[in-house]
Structures are given as C-alpha cells and as structure tokens.
Amino acid sequence: MTYEFITVNPQAQKFVTLIQLNRPGELNALNRQLMTELSSALRELDADEQVRVIVLTGNEKAFAAGADIKEMADATAIDMVNRDQFATWDLIRKTKKPIIAAVSGFVLGGGCELMMNCDLIVASETARIGQPEIKIGVMPGAGGTQRLTRSVGKALAMEMVLTGRFITAEEALRAGLVNRVVPVEFYLKEALMWAQEIAQLSPVAVKLAKEAVLQAFNTSLDEGLLLERKNFYLCFASEDQKEGMKAFVEKRKPEFTGK
Ligand code: CAA
Secondary structure: OOOEEEEEEEEEEOOOOEEOOOOHHHOOEHHHHHHHHHHHHHHHOOOOOOOOOEEEOOOOOOOEEOOOOHHOOOHHHHHHHHHHHHHHHHHHOOOOEEEEEEEOEEEOOOOHHHHOOOOEEEEOOOOOEEEHHHOOOOOOOHHHHHHHHHHHOOOHHHHHHHHHHHHEHHHHHHHOOEEEEEEEHHHHHHHHHHHHHHHOOOOOHHHHHHHHHHHHHOOOHHHHHHHHHHHHHHHHHOHHHHHHHHHHHHHOOOOOOOO
8 A cells, every 4th residue: 555644664674664654844743644544554564474563753853743733723623523533543552563653853742642652662862742732722632631641640741731841852761751762863773673672572472462561551450460361371372482481491592483
C-alpha cells in the first residue's frame, strides 16, 4: 500500500520496520488521513512475521505538533462525534508488537499522546513535550489526561494540562515519561539499536510480555497477576522457550524463530 503522510521502511534493519511521519510543512500535524494511514500500516506490520519491532519517528524539528487544528477549527460537536477521529487511535494502542518512539523537537498535544501510545521512548535533547490544547480553548482528547497522569503523576500532569507548559526532554526523563535522552544526532540511531536488540529476543515472549505490562494499567492487581501467570505458562507452548532455556543450559546464544 502507498501512503501520502507516512513513509514505511519495512526492513530498516532485520526484523525492524521504521515508520516516519511525513507532513514536515505542518510539523507533522496529525490529520485524519495520516492517522488512518498509520493505523493501517501498524495493522499490516502486526500480521507480518518478518517484523518483530516497529520504530516510529518524525523529524528533528517535530515528532508531531498535535492533531490538525485547521482540520478541526470549524467542526461542530456533532461533526466531532460523527467523525470520531480518536477511535482510529485505539487501533494503534492495540498493536501487539513493541513500538519504540524516537522523538525530537515538538511533541505536542496529539503528538505527546501518540508518543505515550508507544512502548519505549527515546527522546533527543531538543524534544519539547507538552499538552498545549488548553491554549486553544480545548483539552487533550486522545489520552493526554489519563496516560500522562499515570505516567508522570498528578502534579506534573495537572500543570502541563492546565497551563500548556512544554517540558524539556531531561524533565520528561526525570518524570519517567521517556526512557532515554540522547543528543539529537543519535536519537533515531539509538531507537534502531534498541529495536535491533529486542528483535533478537523471542517475538512470542515479547508480545505476551507487552500485553501483560499494559494490563497493569487496566485492571486490578489480582487480574493482572492472573494474566501475567497465564502468559508466562503460554510461553511454554513456544519453540522459543525450549530454545531459550536449552541455550542457557548449553551456554550458547539462542536463535529465536517466533514459533
Ligand atoms: N495543526 C495544524 N497545523 C499546524 C499545527 C497543528 N497542530 N502545528 C503547526 N502547524 C502548522 C502551522 O499552522 C504552520 O503552517 P503554515 O506555515 O501553513 O502557517 C506550520 O505548521 C509551522 O508552524 P508555525 O509557523 O506555528 O511554527 P512555529 O515554530 O512558529 O511554532 C509550534 C511551532 C509552537 C509547535 C506551533 O506551531 C503550535 O503551537 N502548534 C500547535 C500546537 C498545539 O496546540 N497542539 C495541540 C493540537 S490539538 C490536539 O492535539 C488535540 C488532541 O488531544 C489530539
């Protein structure tokens, strides 16, 4: 499939696909077409056995400056209900394979929300992260009030959502919003290296582990522990579990196949 607002490099590295948001003139503002393209690309990649890890990036100046304000400016509430544009975002959240965000420059509004939908986040030192919707008379609508609060706690989330203040990459790191901060020339390389590392592991175990961690946000401790235990037991149905444990005993590097 060809896309207008994203580029997809299916084998950026072995088992690693790179998706780049590609509306540079609008600081990668997330219009509905871009988000539809992204969710359909992710659905395809999720079903592709040659893909184990996905890296999602923008460009140095902007990961994404939010949902497309111009597209929404004249909408009525009923237009918004009928479009239900954020329903597409739920599909992104449902991706089973790990997604690593490599962010730089503006990471705002829907851009911050998209980043928070990813599983691991590498930020460039130049990243500026915020939920500035309040400054244009609205509020976050694609998870900003919920995921940000779970991630950084009430104090900082409230400050960012109520004032629209941008935080630096370093502040985001201290708050636990991103995993790593590196100089701008390395953020994408770092994310790809990390992806390569995860791509060497059992894709079965990686998927089951991702599902279990995400469940921690959605459920009681007892239910979460139950899912974790079942996923752990389920790993024993895979050849990868046999290979991984045998390789440990034989003191060699395992070769995982995803079977
Ligand atoms: N939607 C549409 N277009 C956008 C955009 C957005 N979110 N952000 C930037 N652009 C466009 C600008 O309109 C401009 O286009 P033109 O050249 O055609 O005028 C181009 O991108 C470059 O932007 P600026 O000239 O504004 O660049 P700047 O460096 O002066 O400022 C900025 C950068 C501070 C990020 C500023 O563009 C800005 O404040 N953008 C909006 C940020 C925002 O409010 N995001 C939240 C959107 S709502 C949302 O995301 C809801 C949700 O929960 C999903």
